[in-house]
Amino acid sequence: MSDPRTNDEFLDDLEAAEAEALASELEEIDDEALELEELRAERDDYKDRFMRALADAENSRKRSDRDRREAENYGGSKLARDMLPVYDNMKRALDAATAEGSEASKALIEGVELTMRELISVFKKHGIDPIVPEVGDRFDPQNHQAMFEAPLPDTKAGDIIQVMTEGFMLHDRLLRPAQVGVSSNPG
Template structure:
């Protein structure tokens, strides 16, 4: 079994080595070692700097995305925050329209102030809608049916019309900014009657 050398024996071997006794060789070894250590440290530092720079850029990108998302959410809340309230107000609009549609000449003569009050209330409601970017969708008979803004309540063959034409409007629709609040309820033509 080979006996391991102790430190003293190793030192004697090293001191007896003519190459190791050369002071210039010793300095060169130290320089190489110092240069290697410095290069290794420099590489490690560069790697760490690159890693930190990458993490910083990712954090900046995340922050910018968060800022944009918050801005978009704020803008959406400003534009569409009143959507539920606006939907509730649509029935008020419909009721005012029905009241005005049922006013006869006799009622106008008997209670002109009442009729004028209903008209002013309706006009003020429409002004409030306009200020809040709520627009009326009011198709006319003969317009093309648009499934984005219209809801077909029935379909009937009507002479002199093309299939897909609006033939009757039951109630107007509304949008808020660019979103649909309620589609216009319409009757749609199935085209002219079939030829016999």
């Protein structure tokens, strides 16, 4: 049987079929390229999320380390602050007892001195250091609290003229400022 179509018609039909197949293949390639681009975008999104989660985890670790160190160093600050009046009272008792110099209370004074040394030792063990200003030192508002100002001959304004109580540092933080009197002489 012979095909009633002419060669030109046959070639036109063949070219149309090939063009249609080629268009179909190009459409599939476009679909695959689009799908590949979507997969790349999804991969980049997951990678970005992963990197952010990793950074958050690292920041959380650093923050918890810092919080742990602060809790170790400063967690007992409230107890330490509450112990300072005990230190002050023991110091006053020792000052008063040694001023009297009574032989009868010598053993009691010795016991209070030993207790005071033990308290100071415990303070040192936990990073509590005294701030002990001397008369004549310059007033430092970072470490001292001025309780009064008074003119005193032979002093400069801002010189410490009396120390009422010692101050204390807990590691690098001020636990209590030293309470002092300050000269107000004009310069």
